[in-house]
Amino acid sequence: MTIKIFKFMIYCGLILIATSRLAFAAGNPEAGKVKFVMCAGCHAIPGYSNAFPRFQVPKLGGQQADFLLSALKSYAKGERNHASMNGTAMSLSDQDMLDITAFLSDLAFSENIDRNEVFGDPVAGKKKAKNCATCHGNKGKSSSPGFPNLIGQYETYLIHSLTQYKMGKRKNPMMTGMTAALSEEDIKNIAAFYASQKKGLSVPIE
Ligand code: HEC
Numbered sequence: 567m568t569i570k571i572f573k574f575m576i577y578c579g580l581i582l583i584a585t586s587r588l589a590f591a592a593g594n595p596e597a598g599k600v601k602f603v604m605c606a607g608c609h610a611i612p613g614y615s616n617a618f619p620r621f622q623v624p625k626l627g628g629q630q631a632d633f634l635l636s637a638l639k640s641y642a643k644g645e646r647n648h649a650s651m652n653g654t655a656m657s658l659s660d661q662d663m664l665d666i667t668a669f670l671s672d673l674a675f676s677e678n679i680d681r682n683e684v685f686g687d688p689v690a691g692k693k694k695a696k697n698c699a700t701c702h703g704n705k706g707k708s709s710s711p712g713f714p715n716l717i718g719q720y721e722t723y724l725i726h727s728l729t730q731y732k733m734g735k736r737k738n739p740m741m742t743g744m745t746a747a748l749s750e751e752d753i754k755n756i757a758a759f760y761a762s763q764k765k766g767l768s769v770p771i772e
């Protein structure tokens with residue numbers, strides 16, 4: 567009798583593990599590609615710029631999956647603020663987010679042929695970026711799915727996001743700490759360093 571109950575409990579446990587794995591299953595990149603159409607107007611145009619403040623809309627191709635998902639959830643909850651991204655993310659279901667994230671993170675890095683426009687000093691930036699390598703890698707290819715890739719990202723977007731952390735407008739304990747001691751000059755140079763890499767994040771275009 568007790569053994570029967572015990573067996574039944576193990577059986578239930580196995581089902582629970584199986585279904586929770588299913589619920590956790592990664593998104594479908596094919597479905598994500600179709601859903602990405604609603605993002606293309608801003609994210610699939612190379613060099614496309616946000617109006618105010620002016621900075622280029624981030625490249626998402628080849629970005630880390632867990633980071634993308636957490637960014638979308640933060641916008642949906644209003645923890646991260648940008649009017650059009652808040653609206654867009656709120657309209658997505660969990661499955662939409664998983665599918666789009668799977669599509670984007672599967673995309674390959676691209677050659678930075680047109681080279682991002684770079685105004686800062688990449689050599690000075692490389693020195694300042696030493697402390698960032700533990701999480702973001704030597705050249706900005708991060709060491710874990712939760713840490714965003716910075717390699718090949720637009721200089722203007724990197725400056726924008728670093729400044730936001732420094733000003734406390736975008737909140738993350740690690741990044742608030744990491745940007746506290748950076749000067750405006752440091753931020754520009756670090757951004758130039760990651761933006762000038764030969765190969766990196768891509769713009770998802772057909
Ligand atoms: C109207 C233009 C616009 C549309 C449409 C749009 N985005 Fe964005 N997206 C932006 C801008 C601008 C930012 C940077 C906002 C900020 O400063 O946080 C951004 C940021 C992001 C980020 C954070 C990236 C990073 O590196 O921090 C993700 C992820 C993202 N968008 C995904 C999407 C997805 C998925 C869709 C479609 C479902 C979408 N966006 C639609 C303009 C747009």
Ligand code: HEC
Nearest residue numbers: 695697698700701712713714724727728738740741744756
């Ligand atoms: C301990 C790990 C860690 C270290 C060290 C670190 N970061 Fe980060 N970084 C993160 C995490 C986690 C995020 C994502 C936070 C979020 O969701 O806003 C992030 C986000 C960023 C972003 C935003 C990327 C985007 O696409 O929106 C930039 C830019 C960045 N870091 C640059 C740096 C720089 C420059 C340094 C060094 C001065 C640095 N980081 C050091 C963990 C780290």
